[in-house]
Amino acid sequence: MEINALEKGSALWEQTIAYAESCSWRAGRELARQMREDCFHGFERVFAASENGQTAGFCTLTAKDELPPEYPYTPFIGFIFVGEDFRGRRVSEQMIRKVLEYAESAGFEKVYLMSGETGLYEKYGFEKMGEYDTIYGEKDQLFVIGTRR
Numbered sequence: 001m002e003i004n005a006l007e008k009g010s011a012l013w014e015q016t017i018a019y020a021e022s023c024s025w026r027a028g029r030e031l032a033r034q035m036r037e038d039c040f041h042g043f044e045r046v047f048a049a050s051e052n053g054q055t056a057g058f059c060t061l062t063a064k065d066e067l068p069p070e071y072p073y074t075p076f077i078g079f080i081f082v083g084e085d086f087r088g089r090r091v092s093e094q095m096i097r098k099v100l101e102y103a104e105s106a107g108f109e110k111v112y113l114m115s116g117e118t119g120l121y122e123k124y125g126f127e128k129m130g131e132y133d134t135i136y137g138e139k140d141q142l143f144v145i146g147t148r149r
Helices: 013-022 027-036 091-105
Strands: 002-006 045-051 054-062 076-082 110-115 127-133 139-146
Touching: 002 091, 013 027, 013 045, 013 054, 027 054, 027 076, 045 091, 054 091, 076 091, 091 110
Parallel strands: 076 110
Antiparallel strands: 002 045, 045 054, 054 076, 110 139, 127 139
């Protein structure tokens, strides 16, 4: 499994847009839109997992996620998706490790993640900080993990 950090113009950029747009998760279409509209700046990246030229999944590292702007937390892992044919092979874990390596190289000591899932991200070393109101008027869990593991 190969995990690549992508920015606009990267070799896998268009392939990842097409994959995100057609994947089974409706949020994939939002990621495809953000990629097309060049919404990733500075350190922000899209990460794509692939095997033998076939996209297996994706995630992002961005400055903000669904927390209101008054919270100082940054950066965030988001849009974590693994295709059905690749599930059960720890692709999410591999992508998260790659994101943490990249975040550390960019000078971050911690990375955050918002999720409604219970018990999923804790197994990768994330610690729940609590439940927070989101910009969408809902509550979600905020998790944190150190980049040095």
